[in-house]
Amino acid sequence: MGTRARQGVWVAGIVCVLAIIAIGASPGLSAAPDFPQKGRPITIIVPNAPGGINDMTARLVAPIMEKEFGTPVQVVNKPGAATLLGLTEVALAKPDGHTLLVLGLGNLTAYLDPDRNAAPQVRELQPVAAHNVDVGAVVVNAQSPYRTVKELVDAAKATPAGLKAATDGLLGSDHLASLQFMQKTGTSFKLVHFDGGGPATTAVAGGHVDVRIGKVGSVYAMTKSGKVRVIGVTDKRRSKYAPDTPTMEEQGWPNYTYYNYTGFAAPKGTPRAIVDAVSRVVQKAVESEEAKKRLDGVALIGQFMGPEEFTALWKNMEATIEPLLREAKKQQ
Template sequence: MMRRRDFVAGLAGAGALASAPRPARATAWPARPISVVVPYPPGGSTDITARMVGERLSAILGQRLVMDNRPGAGGNLGLEVVARAAPDGYTLGVATTAHAINMTLFRKLNYDTLRSFEPVALLTENPLVLVVPAAAASRSVHDLIAAAKAKPGALNYASSGLGQSTHLAAELFASMAGIKLTHVPYRGSAPAITDVMAGQVDLMFDTTQSVLPHVEGGRVRALGITSAERLPIARDIPTIREAALPDYVAIAWNGLVAPKGTSPDIVRRLNAEAVRALQEPSIADKFAALGATSRPLAPEAFGAFMADEIAKWGAVVKQSGATLD
C-alpha cells in the first residue's frame, strides 16, 4: 500500500507538471504582411514586375506583400537592407542583373549576391531596347554608330543607375561598336526615360516593360533590341545583332531573394507560389505583352543562374575597365 508521504509527493509532482508552461505552438507562416524591398524607384521595370507578382502572391498567400522602394547606389542600398533583415520570411528583396554586375563593378560591397541571400525564384527575363528621342536624327543603329564615331564622347546615354543592365548594355554596345559614349546615371528607369523623351539625353538602353509603351506612343524611337531574335510583340524593331553587331546580346532579369538563413520550407513555398503566379494567364499574358518571359526555376537552379550571370557580366565589366567605390 502506498505510504502517505509517497502519495503526497506524487500529488506535488502532478501539480508541477500541470502548472509547467506548455511549448508555444508554432505560428503558421505567413501570419502578417511581408515586406518586399525593391531597390529602385516606383515606375521602373523592376518595380512593375515586383508589383504585378506581389499582387498575385498576396492573394495566394493570404497576406499582403508590401512594396518598399529603396533606391540608391546602383541597387545596392536596397539589397543591403535585405541582407541585414531577420531571416524570418517577412522580408524579401528583388535582385536584378545589376546585382550580378555589382559583384565585379564595385570595389567593396556590404553584401554578397550569392552568400548573403537565399535564392527564391527567377521572376522575369527580358531584352532591352535601344531608344533615342523621337526627334533624333539617327533612324538606325548604323546611323547612331556613325554619329558617335564622328564626335567621340559627344553623345550621352541615360541609365537607371550605375551598374544596372541599362548601364552595362550600353558599355558593351560601345565597346563592340568601337565608339565612345558619355554615361549619365539616374536613380531609376522612370526619370531616365523621361529625359530621353524630352531630348535631354541622346539615347538609352531600357527594358521592354518600361520603354515599349513610349515607343508605341511615339515619344521615343526604337533603333534596336538586345535579344538574339526579334520579339513577337515588336516585329518591326530589328535586333542589334542583325542591324550592326552580330555578336551582341544582353538580357535583363529580376528575381526574388530572401535573407540568408531563411527557412528552406518558406523558400520552397515562396518558390512554388511564385512559379504558380507567373504561370497564371492574368500574369503571363501581361508580361508577354511587355516582351518579358519567365522560367520556372527551383531555388537551387536560380542560385546557379545567378552564379553564371556574375561570371558573364564580370567579364564585361573587366573588359570595359569600369570600377566604382
C-alpha cells in the same frame, strides 16, 4: 524566350532580376513544416520606391502567395543607397521564409561595387525564382537620322567629340549596358547620367542626347506615342513589342544579348523546402491571367525560372557585371 537567358545575360538590369523567399504551404503546396509560422505575416521587400517593375512584380505575387500560404503578405518599399538598403535588410533577416526580396538582376551592382561596402551576407542571398524579363533596346529620337544600329555606330566612329548616350544613373543597368555596347561595337559615347530610366528616355525624346541603351519595357510608352524609336534589340529573336526592329545579331553583332530579369530571393540558409514552396507560388503567379495582362501592358515577358536555373543566371550576371563595373570606375 525559352532558355536564351543562359548566355550573355545582364540586365540593367537591370539586371532589368527579382529575389523573394517565401513562406509556408497551402493544401496544394508541399512546403517545410512550421512554415509559414502561425500568426506571422510574410514580408516582401522592394528595394525601390513604389512604382516600377520590382514593385509591380511584388504586388502581382503577394495576393497569390497570401492565398496559397493562408497568411498575410505585405509588400514593403525600402529604397535607399541604390537598392543596397533593401538588399541588406533581407540578407540579414532570419532565414525562415518570412522575409523575401524582389529585385532586378541589374540591382546586383549594389553589392558588386566594392566602394559601397556591402555586408558580406548580401552577396550570399539565395536566388529563389525568376518572374519576368525585359529585353535590351537601342533607342533614338523618333526624328533621329539613325535608322539602324550600323548608322549609329558609323556616326559615333566619325564624330571625334562623341555622340551622347543617356543612362538611368551612374553605375546603373544602363551605364553598364552602354559600356557593353561600346565594347561590342568598338565605339565611344559621352555618357550622360540621369536619375532613372524615365528622365533618360525623356532626354532622348527631347533630342538632348543621341541614344539610350535601355530596355524595351522601359521605353514602351514613349515608343507607342511616337516620341522615340527602337533601332535594335539585344535578343536572339525580335521583340513582339517592336516586331519591325531587327536584333543586334541580324545587324551584324552575333552573340550580343542583354536582358534584365526580375525575380525573388531569400536570406542564405533558408530551408530548401521553403525555397521550393515559394518558387512554386512565383510560377503560379507568372501563369496567372492578371500577371499576363499587367506584364503585357508594359512590354514585359513573364518567364519563370526555378532555383537552379535562376541561380545559374544570377552567377552568370555577376560574372558579366564585375568587369563592366571595373571599366565604369576607370571612367569616373
